[in-house]
Amino acid sequence: MNEIKIFSPATVANVSCGFDVLGFCLDTIGDEMIIRKTDKKGIYISKIEGHDLPFEVEKNVAGVSALALYEDAQPNFGFEIEIYKKIKPGSGVGSSSASAAGSVFAINELLGKPYNKTQLTYFAMKGEALASGSEHADNIAPALFGGFTLVKSVTPIEVLQIPTPSNLYVTVIHPQIEIKTSEARAILPKEVELKKAITQWANVGSLVHALHTNDYQLIKRSLEDVIVEPHRSKLIPFFNDVKLAANTYALGTGISGSGPSIFALSEGIENAKKVEQAIRNVYSKTDIAFETYVSKINVQGMKILS
Amino acid sequence: MNEIKIFSPATVANVSCGFDVLGFCLDTIGDEMIIRKTDKKGIYISKIEGHDLPFEVEKNVAGVSALALYEDAQPNFGFEIEIYKKIKPGSGVGSSSASAAGSVFAINELLGKPYNKTQLTYFAMKGEALASGSEHADNIAPALFGGFTLVKSVTPIEVLQIPTPSNLYVTVIHPQIEIKTSEARAILPKEVELKKAITQWANVGSLVHALHTNDYQLIKRSLEDVIVEPHRSKLIPFFNDVKLAANTYALGTGISGSGPSIFALSEGIENAKKVEQAIRNVYSKTDIAFETYVSKINVQGMKILS
Known part of the structure; x- marks a missing residue:
C-alpha cells in the first residue's frame, strides 16, 4: 500500500461532567486526508483544502504529529500529506485533534501498523500541543479509539474505552x-x-x-x-x-x-x-x-x- | 414472622478516590440484631451487648432510624430491638451505619417488605445523622445494597450498584x-x-x-x-x-x-x-x-x- 485516504472524525471533549478526561467520537463530521509514500525522505504537506492552514510541516498540527511518528519510525522513505479540512479550526469539536490524529493514523497504516493506538495518541498529542499550547488527549483519544473514551492519565498515556449505547x-x-x-x-x-x-x-x-x-x-x-x-x-x-x-x-x-x-x-x-x-x-x-x-x-x- | 435475627455488615466508605460517594460491604465483620414484634406500640431497645450505647430510642442510632420508618409505616404494633454490637463505634468501618441500616432492614422484613432499599436508605440516614451530624449514605448504601455502591445523590437518594469482581x-x-x-x-x-x-x-x-x-x-x-x-x-x-x-x-x-x-x-x-x-x-x-x-x-x- 503506497497511498491511503482516511476520514478523521470530529470529537466532543469533556462531555459535561468529565472535564479534561471524557470524550466521544462523531460519525458524519470530519476531515479527509490522503497520505502517500514518497521516495524523498521527510514529511511534506502538498495540499490543503477547506481552510487556510500553514504548509510548513513544523507549523501544521498534522505535520508536527506526523513528524513525531516519523522521527521515531525512521523509515527510508517519506510521506506526502493532503488535507481536506472540513472541521473549522476553533469550532470546539476537535479540529486540531482530527488533523493531529489523522496524519499519524494514516502513516501508521502505510507503515504496516507498527504502533498501537496508545502510541499514536502520544504522537498526535505533539501536534495538538502546537494548537492548544499544552498536551491534551481528550479529543485525540475518541478520534483514534472511537466511541466514548476516558483519558485516565496523560503521563503515561492511558486511554479507557467506555462502551457506547447503540441508540x-x-x-x-x-x-x-x-x-x-x-x-x-x-x-x-x-x-x-x-x-x-x-x-x-x-x-x-x-x-x-x-x-x-x-x-x-x-x-x-x-x-x-x-x-x-x-x-x-x-x-x-x-x-x-x-x-x-x-x-x-x-x-x-x-x-x-x-x-x-x-x-x-x-x-x-x-x-x-x-x-x-x-x-x-x-x-x-x-x-x-x-x-x-x-x-x-x-x-x-x-x-x-x- | 414475629422475630428476625440479622447480620448487619461493616462497610468501607470513600474507597480512596471516591470521597463521599463510593463504598463497599464487608462479609465477616458486622453487628447482629434481633428484632421482634410487640403488642405495645412504639420502638424499644431491650438489650445492648458489646459496646456501651444509649437505650433511649431518640439517642440511639438504630432507634432513630427505626423510629423514622415506624412513624412512616404506622403499624398497630411495636418493635423491640436487641443489639449485639460487634463493630466498635468510631472505628471507621461504618459502625453507626450498621446500626442505622440494620434496624430498618429488619423491621421492613417483619412488615412484609413494604419499602425498597432506597427508601430504607432514607430512614437509615436519619439514624446516621445522629452519629455524624449530617446525612450521609456512603456507608449505609453498601450495607443495604451490598457490593460496591456509588451514592450519586442524597437529595433525592440515588444509589448505584457497581459490579464487584469475584476475587x-x-x-x-x-x-x-x-x-x-x-x-x-x-x-x-x-x-x-x-x-x-x-x-x-x-x-x-x-x-x-x-x-x-x-x-x-x-x-x-x-x-x-x-x-x-x-x-x-x-x-x-x-x-x-x-x-x-x-x-x-x-x-x-x-x-x-x-x-x-x-x-x-x-x-x-x-x-x-x-x-x-x-x-x-x-x-x-x-x-x-x-x-x-x-x-x-x-x-x-x-x-x-x-
Whole structure:
C-alpha cells in the first residue's frame, strides 16, 4: 500500500461532567486526508483544502504529529500529506485533534501498523500541543479509539474505552464565533469548592456506569457540569436558551470542548433531529451565523476510505 | 414472622478516590440484631451487648432510624430491638451505619417488605445523622445494597450498584485510637485545586470502569486519592508505613471512611492475608493496640440469620 485516504472524525471533549478526561467520537463530521509514500525522505504537506492552514510541516498540527511518528519510525522513505479540512479550526469539536490524529493514523497504516493506538495518541498529542499550547488527549483519544473514551492519565498515556449505547445520537450547533482555547482556560478558577468537586466525580462515576449498563435515564441524570459550564457558558451567546430548548428532547446538553460549539446527547435519531430543530429555532432569532449537525456516536473512530 | 435475627455488615466508605460517594460491604465483620414484634406500640431497645450505647430510642442510632420508618409505616404494633454490637463505634468501618441500616432492614422484613432499599436508605440516614451530624449514605448504601455502591445523590437518594469482581478481598486494620468524624471533616480544605479534582474524577471514572470489566490492574491504578488522603492520613499514626507495606501485595490502600481504620484491596484471599501480615508487622513495632480483619467483598449486604 503506497497511498491511503482516511476520514478523521470530529470529537466532543469533556462531555459535561468529565472535564479534561471524557470524550466521544462523531460519525458524519470530519476531515479527509490522503497520505502517500514518497521516495524523498521527510514529511511534506502538498495540499490543503477547506481552510487556510500553514504548509510548513513544523507549523501544521498534522505535520508536527506526523513528524513525531516519523522521527521515531525512521523509515527510508517519506510521506506526502493532503488535507481536506472540513472541521473549522476553533469550532470546539476537535479540529486540531482530527488533523493531529489523522496524519499519524494514516502513516501508521502505510507503515504496516507498527504502533498501537496508545502510541499514536502520544504522537498526535505533539501536534495538538502546537494548537492548544499544552498536551491534551481528550479529543485525540475518541478520534483514534472511537466511541466514548476516558483519558485516565496523560503521563503515561492511558486511554479507557467506555462502551457506547447503540441508540445514542448527538446534535451539535456551531455558532460562528471565535473562542480561543487559552481564553476558555483562563476563565476557569484555579480552585474549586470540594463540595462541587464531589458532585462532579459522582456524575463522572455514574455516567461511566450508565454507559456500561445502557441506562439512558442515568446518562441524563449524569450529564451535569457544576464546575466548568457555569464559567464557560458565559462565553457562548444564548447558551442557556439553547440548553433549555434542547433538553425538551435531549438527555443532556453541554459545551463541546472549550466551545463555542454546544452538544446535546439524545436517545434515538428522532430525538436528536427534534433537538436540532429546537436549537435552530433559538439561533435563527439571533444575528449569529451557525451550523448544526446530527450524528450517531462513531464507535469505530478513524475510517479508511480507500 | 414475629422475630428476625440479622447480620448487619461493616462497610468501607470513600474507597480512596471516591470521597463521599463510593463504598463497599464487608462479609465477616458486622453487628447482629434481633428484632421482634410487640403488642405495645412504639420502638424499644431491650438489650445492648458489646459496646456501651444509649437505650433511649431518640439517642440511639438504630432507634432513630427505626423510629423514622415506624412513624412512616404506622403499624398497630411495636418493635423491640436487641443489639449485639460487634463493630466498635468510631472505628471507621461504618459502625453507626450498621446500626442505622440494620434496624430498618429488619423491621421492613417483619412488615412484609413494604419499602425498597432506597427508601430504607432514607430512614437509615436519619439514624446516621445522629452519629455524624449530617446525612450521609456512603456507608449505609453498601450495607443495604451490598457490593460496591456509588451514592450519586442524597437529595433525592440515588444509589448505584457497581459490579464487584469475584476475587476481590479486603484487609482492614483498626488502630485503637479515636478520630472524631467532625475532626476528620474539619481538617479538609473547603476548596481544592481544579487540577487535582480532575485527577480524582478520572480515577473515579476508571475505578467504576475497572469494576465493570474485572480489571484488577486498573483497580490498582485507580485507587489513588489526591484530595483527602494527604490531609487525613496525618491523623493516623504510621499510615504511610502501613500503605507501603500493604501495597507490596495489595491493589491499593487507603483510609476507611474518616479513619482511623485503613483498608487494602487485594486480588485473591492469599494476597489479602499477606497484606494482613505485612500490616501487623508494621503495627506490632508500635505501642498502639490494633485489630486486623480479612474479608471477601460481601455482595449480598444484610443477611437474615434466623
